[in-house]
Amino acid sequence: MADTLRIDYESHNGVRELIDCLRYTLEGISLNFDRWGERYVSGPGIYVAVVTGPSVAAFADPMGRNKWPIDRCREIPGHIQSFFETAQEVALSRDGAVVISIDGVVQEQMVRFNDIMPGERDDISEQTDDYEDWMGSRHMSALDTSRRPNVVTTLTLSEESGRVTIFESGSFDSYDRSELGGVWNVDGESYV
Template sequence: MDALDRVQKRFATSQALMDQVRYAAESLSLNFDRWDEPHVSGPSLYVLIVAEMSFDHYTDPLGGNEWPTDRCRLVTDSLDKFTEVARDVALTRDGAIVVSADGTIQRQMVRVRNPSLAETEENADVTPTDWMGTKHLSALETSLREEVIWVITLSEEDGRVTTFFDGTYQDYPRSEIGGRWRPG
């Protein structure tokens, strides 16, 4: 399978799941009304959508930071329920949320280790921008891992939502998210 076939296969099987996570992140950003206040952090998310259930070789458990699987186990069960639980997690916990390709949310939140050169594609041209902080740089690099399909972030600093795929990203500043459904 050539590189284009691999990307198309990964994209086709995960687009709807990524869209649901992104929609939830956008909802959290739009419904937080304190972005302009000094010294206030908004909700923050770092979500990995992974192809395999085994992710121990590039993550470390992040202590007591856990996703409440008793309240929401699957992204796809109910977008409202996922968004509600994501809001609670985004305001009270730290670390990456791991979601398998079937939409199952892993209980333990994690710290993602930086990939080695051997773990990333040789031809990957990762180009960060000025607005990217530590979480976004990590997400960009993490998206290069073979077993990571998508990475979605919500910035606690300004409410921007970003999707990462194979070392590329699509950034949605808060003023541009929501499209036609955006309130007000």
């Protein structure tokens, strides 16, 4: 009976709109960076998790002083330009995952998500996609974390290649930099 009362956040219009805003923000950050491929240069990289519930403390640890600057942008709805500018700065200067609730409120403390333990596997979605050769620890963590019941979506921007990946329920869709921005991307050029 509890499942019949559960809100399906994965297909909720407002949550899907939030996820689209996050995806396009990561794409814009990738497309705005023009030094991809230069030797010894790391591009912007960011890991975002959209979650239900009040806390991720049961499966995440704080990443020390890595914090989202809530004085610049506390919530996404109505503040997309501020969110983009803040995310762009965070992607170049901080480590850890940014936690965002389904209502678009950004948590201050950035986190490291814990590995899934054997005793937790009963409540967690099956992993339907395998790890890919291009995946680093950020991407593997995002794939695993996307399987947790109160995580709707995780998204990553690769600091090595500018690739944007969306992870949901142990599966993912990944977009090379040349595929970002849809019709606005002419040969991988910036559109923001």
